[in-house]
Amino acid sequence: MASTIATTKKTDDGFEFNDDNILDQVYLTHVISDVECDTKILYELVSNILLPNSNQSHPLPPPLSKPEFLTLKLVSCQMIATRSSKRCAHQTTMWILQQLRRYSWDAKVMITLAAFCLEYGNFVYLDRASSDVAGTSLRQLNQIQIRKESAKQVTELVRHIGQAVLFHINQWADLSAQDLEEEDVPALNDAFKSIPLLVYWTIASIVASTANLLSPSPSYSLSEFKEKLTMADDSLAGYLETCMKQKEHLGDSQVRRKKVIENPKDIIEVLRALIMDPKTGPQPQIHEGLDQVKKGVEIFKGKYVLLFISTLDRIEDEIRLVNSIYDGLLANNDKKEKGGYHRDEFKIVWIPIVHKWEEGSKERFKNLKRNYNIKWYSVEYLGELPGRRIIEDDFVRPYGFDIHDRPIIPVLGPHGRRINENALDLIFQWGIDAFPFRKEDGTALDKKWTWLWDAIKKVNPTIEPKREKYMFIYGGSDNWVQKFTSGVNKLKKNKDIEAADVEIDYHNLGKRSSSNDVYSFWVSVERKSQKNKQHKDPLNCEIQEIARNLLCLKRDPQGWVILTKGRNIKLFAHGDPMYQTLSQFQNWKDKVHIKEGFDIPLTEYYHNKENEISERQQPCSVINSSSVIATITCPNPTCGRVMEVTSVNYKCCHRDDDPNYCGY
Numbered sequence: 106m107a108s109t110i111a112t113t114k115k116t117d118d119g120f121e122f123n124d125d126n127i128l129d130q131v132y133l134t135h136v137i138s139d140v141e142c143d144t145k146i147l148y149e150l151v152s153n154i155l156l157p158n159s160n161q162s163h164p165l166p167p168p169l170s171k172p173e174f175l176t177l178k179l180v181s182c183q184m185i186a187t188r189s190s191k192r193c194a195h196q197t198t199m200w201i202l203q204q205l206r207r208y209s210w211d212a213k214v215m216i217t218l219a220a221f222c223l224e225y226g227n228f229v230y231l232d233r234a235s236s237d238v239a240g241t242s243l244r245q246l247n248q249i250q251i252r253k254e255s256a257k258q259v260t261e262l263v264r265h266i267g268q269a270v271l272f273h274i275n276q277w278a279d280l281s282a283q284d285l286e287e288e289d290v291p292a293l294n295d296a297f298k299s300i301p302l303l304v305y306w307t308i309a310s311i312v313a314s315t316a317n318l319l320s321p322s323p324s325y326s327l328s329e330f331k332e333k334l335t336m337a338d339d340s341l342a343g344y345l346e347t348c349m350k351q352k353e354h355l356g357d358s359q360v361r362r363k364k365v366i367e368n369p370k371d372i373i374e375v376l377r378a379l380i381m382d383p384k385t386g387p388q389p390q391i392h393e394g395l396d397q398v399k400k401g402v403e404i405f406k407g408k409y410v411l412l413f414i415s416t417l418d419r420i421e422d423e424i425r426l427v428n429s430i431y432d433g434l435l436a437n438n439d440k441k442e443k444g445g446y447h448r449d450e451f452k453i454v455w456i457p458i459v460h461k462w463e464e465g466s467k468e469r470f471k472n473l474k475r476n477y478n479i480k481w482y483s484v485e486y487l488g489e490l491p492g493r494r495i496i497e498d499d500f501v502r503p504y505g506f507d508i509h510d511r512p513i514i515p516v517l518g519p520h521g522r523r524i525n526e527n528a529l530d531l532i533f534q535w536g537i538d539a540f541p542f543r544k545e546d547g548t549a550l551d552k553k554w555t556w557l558w559d560a561i562k563k564v565n566p567t568i569e570p571k572r573e574k575y576m577f578i579y580g581g582s583d584n585w586v587q588k589f590t591s592g593v594n595k596l597k598k599n600k601d602i603e604a605a606d607v608e609i610d611y612h613n614l615g616k617r618s619s620s621n622d623v624y625s626f627w628v629s630v631e632r633k634s635q636k637n638k639q640h641k642d643p644l645n646c647e648i649q650e651i652a653r654n655l656l657c658l659k660r661d662p663q664g665w666v667i668l669t670k671g672r673n674i675k676l677f678a679h680g681d682p683m684y685q686t687l688s689q690f691q692n693w694k695d696k697v698h699i700k701e702g703f704d705i706p707l708t709e710y711y712h713n714k715e716n717e718i719s720e721r722q723q724p725c726s727v728i729n730s731s732s733v734i735a736t737i738t739c740p741n742p743t744c745g746r747v748m749e750v751t752s753v754n755y756k757c758c759h760r761d762d763d764p765n766y767c768g769y
Contacts, residue, residue: 118191119198119309120329124302131301134202135210141171142212144278147219148271154226155218155267172208172216180204180220189316189323194330198309210300211278214307218266221311225263225318228256258327259314265331270307270338274300276345285352289494292347299344303337310334358382362495369521372410376402379412380456380484382491389486391454394479404482405452407519411528411542413455413481414496415512417469422606423512424477426532427453429705431481433537443643446541450519453481456496458508462487500526516542534572535673553647554674557655560629561614564622568612572671575704577611580623581664585680586613589664592687601694607703630655660746668704675704682715689714 119127149166180201187197205213231243277296287294310330317323365378380389381402391398398404413427434448442448459466467487474483484490500506504526506513514532516525525531528542539546561568561578570576577593580586593611596602602609615623634652654677658665664680678686686693686707696706739746 118195119305119333120191127305128298128301130199131202131305134199134206135301136206138207138209138212140207140212142208142216143169143171144209144212144215144275147215148275151215151218151222151271152267154222154229155263176204177216177220177223180217181223184221184312184315185224185319187312187316189313189320189325191313191325194309194313194316194325197312198305201308201312202305209278210304211274214271214274214304217308217311218263218271221263221315224315225259228318256318259318262310262314262327262331262334266307266310266334270303270334273338273342273345274303274307277341280345280348280352286494290348290351292344292351296341296344296348299337299341303334303341306330306334306337358491359494362492363499365521366495366499372405372408372517372519372521373402375517375521376405376410376454379492379496380486380490387487389484389490392483392485393481395474398482405454407450409446409451409519409524409541410517411451411453412500412515412517413453413512414458414500414515415455415508416458417466417473418509420473420512421477423529424473424479426536427455427481427514428477428479430532430537432705433540436537442540443546444541448540451541455479455481455483456490457484458490458493458496514542534671538673549644551672553644553651554672556629556633556648557651557674558672560626563629564614564626565612570669570672571608574608574610574671575675576669577609578614578667578669579611579664579680580614581680582662585664585684589666589680589684589687592684596687596690599690599694601690601697602703605697605703607697627656627659630659657746662746668707670704676708676711678711679715682711682718685714685718686711 122130146166146169150169153165183197183200187193201217202213205216208216231240277300280290280293281297285293310327310333313323313325313327313330317327362378365374369375382388391401391404411427411430413423415423431453434451434453437448457470459470470485473479490496500515501508501513506527512529513527514529515523516528518524524541524543528539531539531542531544531547535547535550538550558570568576568578577589579589581589590611590613593609597609597611614626630652633648634656635649651674655665655667658677658679661679664684666676666678666680666683667674668676668678689710693706693710696709697703739748
């Protein structure tokens with residue numbers, strides 16, 4: 106073992122290094138802590154030897170299994186063989202740390218102290234043993250009388266280690282084993298940084314004590330080691346005290362927030378629990394767009410709130426999506442919708458989750474708000490978000506979400522309870538049509554369109570809607586179909602469409618099918634348009650109206666188009682204005698990057714184009730006639746439909762805009 110020490114390259118001792126030098130050397134000896142150690146049993150055994158007359162003495166614990174005796178004896182023998190100099194004490198300390206490299210920091214200290222107790226305990230026991238022949242012989246062999254003077258300083262130092270240092274090291278071990286985040290208990294990181302230094306000086310002091318116990322005239326004073334040890338211990342103790350205060354505050358804060366989330370009084374109380382803490386410094390502020398809201402969270406009193414919880418990375422698509430929902434909430438916001446909800450009762454609040462606000466993150470947050478013209482509410486803060494932990498523990502992890510992969514949008518009612526833990530997928534699929542964003546709203550929308558998808562897939566089973574992909578389904582005259590197919594294919598390959606990451610598919614419904622299959626499709630639509638006297642629920646009424654609109658499109662002499670995104674039917678369109686909309690993509694391409702997806706700017710441009718074409722032509726008319734019922738076509742050249750017979754009036758059906766119409 107002495108030869109092992111002799112090969113050590115370092116010739117300095119710990120007193121000649123500063124703390125950073127020691128930390129660098131100590132860290133090199135430490136690898137992953139994957140070797141077991143019964144630290145609690147070791148602590149009880151060591152306490153009984155070092156502190157036999159104190160209140161810390163423990164009853165005999167169960168037999169020790171880890172570490173093995175050979176490990177303890179190896180460390181003990183190495184310390185015994187160490188010469189009494191600071192340089193040798195440093196070399197042995199580093200040797201011990203290398204031997205115990207796979208043990209935890211607290212285990213390194215406990216094993217070294219237990220190894221010391223093999224020698225020190227033997228000395229104490231023989232000093233107190235009876236004066237029989239065997240005991241006297243052992244005392245003489247161990248030179249107890251000679252070692253008594255030097256043992257006084259040793260006893261003082263090791264008792265200090267047992268009473269103070271071990272207490273703080275164990276306290277640190279308990280804290281490090283808990284599920285505490287650095288952001289919640291910042292001082293814990295400082296404690297982690299200081300523990301290797303304390304471990305070094307603890308082991309070095311034990312090595313020096315062993316040499317002092319054996320040598321009547323060491324080349325150093327143990328008080329020098331104790332001074333270094335005390336400084337390192339005081340540093341850790343200070344950090345631990347701060348840790349406990351931070352943990353206590355966190356615990357009180359978490360308990361209070363948890364109670365609010367589980368049994369809220371209203372939405373205001375929940376928002377305060379999520380983003381505010383009156384005990385801390387400057388509070389997060391509420392902004393509407395770029396302007397601060399002076400009333401703060403009180404502005405949401407009695408409102409439904411969509412919480413947009415996200416990081417700042419890769420969220421451009423979601424921001425465009427939320428922008429479209431914001432625009433949708435502004436439209437017809439005075440109209441009572443299903444369930445008695447009003448759109449103006451719903452507000453969007455963005456809670457960005459940023460662990461540490463730096464110049465880069467601050468600038469990105471500002472740029473996102475400015476570049477995407479965000480007008481909805483957002484929470485702005487510069488320090489730690491007080492309720493970040495409760496957001497992750499109660500809104501994110503329990504449902505298997507990870508906001509680092511994808512944002513979430515829980516929906517809260519005026520009472521503060523969640524009516525949907527995450528409406529993001531629902532909104533991605535259905536947009537504002539999913540209002541008021543409950544899970545059952547998605548189910549109802551799926552039922553609303555299932556019949557149509559079934560009818561389409563009977564004609565062409567290869568048509569498969571995908572959530573992120575837009576699809577044009579169309580039919581009509583051969584000339585128009587050929588033109589439109591070419592137009593869609595050209596749009597699909599457009600560089601601006603590719604840059605916006607828009608996926609487009611298209612299907613001519615009659616291309617691969619017989620005319621009989623297409624005819625069957627329209628028969629299915631017509632059957633849905635018929636009034637069912639036995640089923641007068643609102644869903645059936647909606648389906649009937651959809652079917653009638655489709656039948657009117659079918660009569661367009663040029664063609665018809667259904668635009669979908671996933672299973673969501675976005676638009677029913679007439680042939681000519683839709684073809685012109687695609688052909689004039691350059692006129693509205695910039696809006697694709699601003700708005701969510703490309704269906705919204707397309708729909709806006711289509712309706713403008715439809716109105717423009719209609720205004721240039723003679724309007725559809727109602728023709729009064731007392732003659733015998735005859736077949737008359739609509740006078741509008743862009744229409745050309747055969748007009749319906751209603752008593753003695755002839756009228757074109759495609760302009761029937763009565764929203765309450767549900768029947769003949």
